[in-house]
Amino acid sequence: MPRQGQEGRPPNRLVHEKSPYLLQHAHNPVDWYPWGDEAFARARREKKPVFLSIGYSTCHWCHVMAKESFEDPGVAALLNREFVSIKVDREERPDIDSVYMGICQQMTGRGGWPLTIVMTAEKKPFFAGTYFPKESRAGMPGLMDILRQILTLWHGSQDELYQAAEEITRLARPGPILPAGDPDRMLLDRGFRELAAHFDPKNGGFGSAPKFPAPHILIFLLRYWHLTGETRALDMAEQTLGAIRHGGIWDQVGSGLHRYATDARWRIPHFEKMLSDQALLVLACTEAYEATRKPQYRTVAEECIAYVLRDLQDPDGAFYSAEDADSPGGEGAYYTWTQEEIDRALGPGEAAVASTLFTLTPMAGTGTDPGSIPGDGRQQRCVLSAAGTAPVPAEGLDITGQDVAIKRDAIRSRLAAAREKRPRPARDDKILTDTNALFCTALARAGRVFKNPAYVSAASRAMQFLFASLRDENGNLLHRYRDHVSGIPGFAEDYAYTIAALIELYEASFRIACLRDALTLNSLFIAHFRDADDGGFFTASDMADDLPVRKKEWYDGAIPSANAVAFDNLMRLSRLTGDAMLEEEASACARFIAGAAARSPSAVAGFLAALACSPQTGAAQDLVIAGDPAHPGTRALLDAPGTRYLPGLLVLHRPPGAAGEEVETVAPIARGREDRGGRAMAYLCSGSTCLVPVNTPEELLNNLRGGKGRKATP
Template sequence: MAAHGGFHDENEKLHRLASLDKSRIPADGGADFNRLIFADSPYLLQHAENPVDWFQWGEEAFAKARAEDKPIFLSIGYATCHWCHVMAHESFEDREVAKALNDSFVAIKVDREERPDIDDQFMAVAQMISGSGGWPLNVLLTPDKKPFFAATYLPKERRMGVPGIIDLLERISRFWQRERDKVEESCSTIMASLERLNRTEPAYAGGELEEAAFNQLAAMYDDDWGGFGQAPKFPMPHYISFLLRCWKAGRPEALQMAEHTLTRMRQGGIYDQLGFGIHRYSVDRQWLVPHFEKMLYDQALVAIAFAEAFQATGKNYYREVVREILNYCLVEMTGIDGGFCSAQDADTEGQEGKFYLWAAAEVKEVLGEEAARLFCRLFDITEKGNFEGKNILHLPVSIASFADREGLIAESFKGELIKWRAKLLTVRQKRVRPLRDAKVLTAWNGLLIAALAKGYGVTGDETYLRAAESAVTIILEKLQTKEGRLSRSYHLGQAKIPAFLEDYAFLGWGLLELYQVSLHQGYLFQALRLARDMIRLFSAPGGGFYDNGMDAEEVLIRQKNAYDGAMPSGNSIAAMNLLRLGKILKDDSLETAGEHGVGAFLGNALQQPAGYLQLIMAHDYQHAEKIEITLAGAREGAEIRALLATVNRHFIAGLVLRHAEDGDAGAGTMEAPAVGAAAYICASGACRPPVTTADELESLLVELE
């Protein structure tokens, strides 16, 4: 097997490896590759030319470990992970490291995005062992998959307090051979701790749960820079969604916290000021220096947060950011085979952020001296730079404030800025582009479908509606078996891995949002079908759902979890979907399943409210006063479209929206006028007379708010 070091265009490398005729390559990869050459995951293909004798996760690797009595070296990462690249170049491309691994271990590579079940369980192990986690995640296992050691980034030789991988592998190999009883003892302790982590605590909670969660967020809130905590600082868009619901419930300070955070993020270096879209996180408190990778789920969830901010405030600024993020996704993240790609890398040519950075001289060369002077002052571009001698573009003040300070007409200046951005983007596009992980994940596409639907709802731009509908079609055609079982991942023409709870829940969310902006009955019924399949495949005793289906592999234990990470938990979104579906369809059994899903985790949420915000939002929806709006009339008629657009411009936390034909039989009493459409609203224990115009509906909604 040949090691191929150096830096190059990762997109070209993956294309080359994916295009090879593999029918002539031996099963072990032969002299030039390892077994990962037969993978279709971009992350695994990145390691196909390592001298390490990698296996994919599966029985072949475990059988070899049992037969040779070797521990397993499990390495988990993803294609756009910066430190995964660093470790690959320093360690996995090195022949000494490869020899140490190949001689004494069975090495397995896993793409965490394809197998969140494997990643979640071993990340929990890493956090138990070391108190922290991250990627690359490297775990030592017995041949029966029991973990006994975990670490993250490992250089070849010891550096800055991080142990060198060769020395570590030698010590672990001796430990395995000479002190097997201690290995087994460690495994038993870890497995017992993992079982305890998996316990849920049902409880009853009232309004004190929402209050405790708000107080916890307020204590973490950064008054100066927005966001929560110090550094690193993540977008955490579900925090914003929760704060908007707190504001709606009577806490004006919650809206200030949400708006300040959104504005600071949009103006910061964490936001791509030229091409738009948001980077993964900021390494500093000020949102200036990002970790430059862009994840599809961040784009979706942040766009939803900005859309809800527009609905809450009516400020066009937030709606324009929704457009920016969604347009970025349509341009950069739409896959060749349809669906949306997973991520863009932080690195190009071996340097993090190189694609996004600018020198002052480069800007001057592209824009000319006078325009560059203004542009550099606006985005704080200096000769010295703010990141490794170059500049991360950011906005110390808003564009409107800058124009006012410079004595410029704001609208004219914004027009010039659009032209300058276009010129700089043209130049940037000629650079070596970051790797795009082109695999389509059902869950993350579900989130973007929800965001596109929200985007259509607040902008009326049918481009977003068509993109969402197209993504649904792709998933149902390419990521679903003939029997209707969803798959997790699609890449290089192959759909594989039975979908997990989050895939069903997030796609269900997207379908419900599509129904809410289109009233197309098909999306509602697809959401209902997924919900019933989800109940059948994932239901857990005592309420809630397991993360993996009854027909899927059980890695260590069958996890049941509602803790939010960078994305909301599958259990919380599943519960919300069931509550919404139950209300729309007036189906008590669905509502009851949703209520049990919330109740199963309330004890956990009471202990750590800020970690369960999405569950708390479902709990709030369950108990909050509902505003039920039933629209009657032809689904495609201009009149009903106008009424629907009016509803979708408002932030209504307890909204139940349906077409008259989609509720129970009693909905037949809600009839449209002979010509046009009508909206029937029931709220605060009373039903109002129907209204037939958008203006009448607007007035009624304002009154109810």
């Protein structure tokens, strides 16, 4: 998929790749190599530095740098003559990106994409940066000037460059291990205080522009409120979710979450849509609905799921990675509107109603008041956000609230139909194991909470695809699938998120095969990623050998870290099965994260969210329901916990007969927990203390510990 205007150029080596990002550069005049031995062998043979560029297909500034520099014959001539040039898709190779992004942040104090690295043939960098224009301007160095300066040093002071590269690489390697930390309530309190100090009380969210939704932080706040009764945590989560839903960061016409907001009020987004962001928002809204029973959170989750199923689902059931911010009309052209376009799509009467329901914010001059457009503004492109403080404001309309909701949906449908006539942004149609598994987790949890079996079925179908298409002959996970070809050995995120999805699918369906598969993958994960000396898990497996540094990340990025998810998985699996060895692994992982994050616990909000409903903080309860699933009494016991917000509860179902014996082989903790005389029984334990088994929903609910925050739940 060459970029527009490149089709007539002869292809470079990237034409044989599967990554949409690499294929976007396959017709550049730059003689790109994919990451691999061929490129580094040539660099050694010809004694040339390596120019490494890392990005991803829906990255706006990656497109800008490609157009300005990598499609330019002059830049290409210099790179082709003096360097060996390598392109990497960060989503295909997060391990490469992690190493060199860490080095860039170490050298410059910042990072981002496109990531620009110059290094030796031994993969040791001596220059790092992000986006550069072709020529220097406004105090920003240009790529051509940078390359010329590097060449001067390479030919005149190569020994010094090699020494610098050695030192930079040495500093990038894991340093002295921090003392193991205490994963306890105090860590949760410190994490909350940090987040509260950075909270924007006027607009919601954290810090100033740009604003990232970070739904995993909101999940931690909900669980912290549940554990401690701290109402400010609940308020922060709800205010942020409301601001996101009403802002331009939410696609008011077609649903779905854009990448981030460029302003503090959530009005002007970076328009890229990523599968991982949709998954996390669904999880946060589903949990907010559990905690508050407010229907608007369920609505957002369901609309977000509808967007993914409509626009990102592969015919075989898995999910594509992202949709671009750019389209032929420019960044955001598909999503933005002029007043004239709205009038034409709706007609004068409906356009007047729309002006009450929605606010137009100009793309240029975002500091202006909402809706203020220079001149008549009819030709200026604007972003839609919802007006008012409620999802469907009735103020100013001479109709009932229910009618307003109907009007709003009708207006959205008509705008969506008009928008569909525009050229769509490009879609990154590669299928990644980690983000697919994350969305499966969101689907399964939403299906369980909203009692929607279609969501659970969609999650099961996607998981079947992953197991059929993204494993090698030994059962190890692969990372990427596209164009009927799988490849790239799986990373820690692939294993951690797939295991989490299988556990969630078990809780949504009680199919014991899900739990068995989770345990099998978890064994592979421990065998190949575990740091036996210091706890936690490496990003790449022990079979990977093509990077100078083996990273072990503890902090969250756009999604919770693999170590945070692994801790949660290990703890949940140990509780579901009674396996003490898994509990020990979880504890070792928790101590590693707590030690590494001691100075900034809010950087590990994904871990804090898991810790807040774990045995370490006394918030966990384990429930075994024994009984025939077809019996109304069993169903009543299984359904009872769903009426409460119980993030620390895990449920295991033991049916009678041979099916129950099968459960016992996977989860020995179920042994001896059977129905009595055909009557379903509920066995509830907290830590090492178990209560007398009960057989009615009322008795079970009386025994379930709701947490300090539950009294605010309707």
